[in-house]
Amino acid sequence: MKQAIKFTIIAFLIFAVLICAFVWPLPGFIGLVILLVTLGFYDLFQKKHTILRNFPVIGHMRYLLEMIGPELHQYFVESGTDGKPIDKNHRTYIYERAKEQTQTHPFGTELNVDADDYKWMQHSIYPARKMETAPRVDIGGKDCQQPYSASLFNISAMSFGALSKNAVMALNMGAKAGDFFHDTGEGGISKYHLRGGDLVWEIGTGYFGCRASDGKFDAEKFKEKANWEQVKMIEIKISQGAKPGHGGVLPAAKNNEEIAEIRGIQPHIDIISPPGHSAFRNAEGLLQFVKQLRQLSNGKPVGFKLAVGSKQEFIEICKKIVETGIKPDFITVDGAEGGTGAAPIDFSNYVGMPWEDALIFVVDTLNEYNLKKK
Ligand SMILES: Cc1cc2nc3c(=O)[nH]c(=O)nc-3n(C[C@H](O)[C@H](O)[C@H](O)COP(=O)(O)O)c2cc1C
Structure with a gap:
């Protein structure tokens, strides 16, 4: 939630500056310079973050990227079988089953069946008949x-x-x-x-x-x-x-x-x-x-x-x-x-x-x- 609020504020500020620059190019530019210089001075004199003191203004990029890192990783880098404790494929099929949508997956497993820790179940050639009630x-x-x-x-x-x-x-x-x-x-x-x-x-x-x-x-x-x-x-x-x-x-x-x-x-x-x-x-x-x-x-x-x-x-x-x-x-x-x-x-x-x-x-x-x- 905190992340979302921060993200919204940053997006809103960038958007506001862009609009200003577009509508009133000169005042917008001057406003932007004042904003960056104030931020730079604040960064130089604050004592909480070493990065910002050493790299005023630009140092904020690190926090910004760090903040959206998990989302970038999840949306662009993570594969269907990565992700702990529950990978994306499992999350997806849990959502689908909860909504009674598709429950099947085409083309077979994506798992490495040769991995040392690969686990599998033994089936029988004589499958049991469907149970009337779930076992308890x-x-x-x-x-x-x-x-x-x-x-x-x-x-x-x-x-x-x-x-x-x-x-x-x-x-x-x-x-x-x-x-x-x-x-x-x-x-x-x-x-x-x-x-x-x-x-x-x-x-x-x-x-x-x-x-x-x-x-x-x-x-x-x-x-x-x-x-x-x-x-x-x-x-x-x-x-x-x-x-x-x-x-x-x-x-x-x-x-x-x-x-x-x-x-x-x-x-x-x-x-x-x-x-x-x-x-x-x-x-x-x-x-x-x-x-x-x-x-x-x-x-x-x-x-x-x-x-x-x-x-x-x-x-x-x-x-x-x-x-x-x-x-x-x-x-x-x-x-x-x-x-x-x-x-x-x-x-x-x-x-x-x-x-x-x-x-x-x-x-x-x-x-x-x-x-x-x-
Ligand atoms: C949000 C959360 C709260 C939990 N609270 C308790 C708790 O109050 N008492 C308890 O014995 N275990 C608690 N657990 C542990 C779970 O009951 C369970 O033992 C553990 O997550 C392993 O099961 P899993 O592999 O299905 O997650 C909690 C787990 C989670 C994720």
Whole structure:
């Protein structure tokens, strides 16, 4: 948005100068010279940008080009298969499918099928018959009184605040239309989430929506919302791939009355989500917390989400599951490459295990402890 405003102002100034030069050539020229000389003096004496001090006026070209660089790259340089995290071909066919337009692509793949990391699926010579209904998975062990039948594809956690109210409403209405679930993210349940789609309520270290005045977990507040009809499952967020072990700050400027009410916090002050949970400090504590939340929600499925870091810590959780008999109903595995609303780039780039390795490790470890089928 800021970019667009800057761009419009610059375009307007250039346009105004050109018009002036065309309508009144001499005054227009003098006006232009005065403008450039004033800008030159400003550049020479300002202390914020070295480039402008060394190269008055002309130095602005660098910022101008830098500003429109992403657009130039995207429109003129980027190929259909470049572009991270989602390339242009995928973006295009997502838009086309959403609008129920063309869904096909002529002439075959553009991918390099000889590349080392090329992935492909095995088909059968005996294709299955078309299914009457989309496949689903039942979530909830024997301790669950309200198991949930989940779609295989769902909407991962993204809070209101990281996303706008329109985005949250659209996602929830999409979840209703497509019969899949919508994870609230750790920012609590807003009225925009309540559009009829199934919800998974995520509980992060800030306990937003079930938070006591000292920032700790409040069982009574949790119980009330966890028993809402639309909430189908509870997800304890241990960590997120893009910023594992980091926590977060909701800055006072963003903490308005509406967000504060949804999160159950005081408005207009900085709110810290600590890196770890205050409700537990070790594997057994985590499982006891799972058990507590399942009881408070009257038997809804309770699981946890993590990005794998120390393998030993995950092994420890599996050992404790066997020892205590308390089983989470699901485990969400995030990867270091996962998205975020905001994270320091060092965390996004260098902390946590990538998703494929993490999923293989988690599945192998669960199998080793005979837990996968449960
Ligand atoms: C804008 C945005 C906000 C997110 N907020 C949360 C969050 O509140 N809690 C969480 O556990 N993960 C959050 N995530 C991470 C996603 O839930 C997901 O784990 C990650 O993006 C990997 O999935 P993907 O490969 O489908 O993007 C967020 C991601 C994005 C892009």
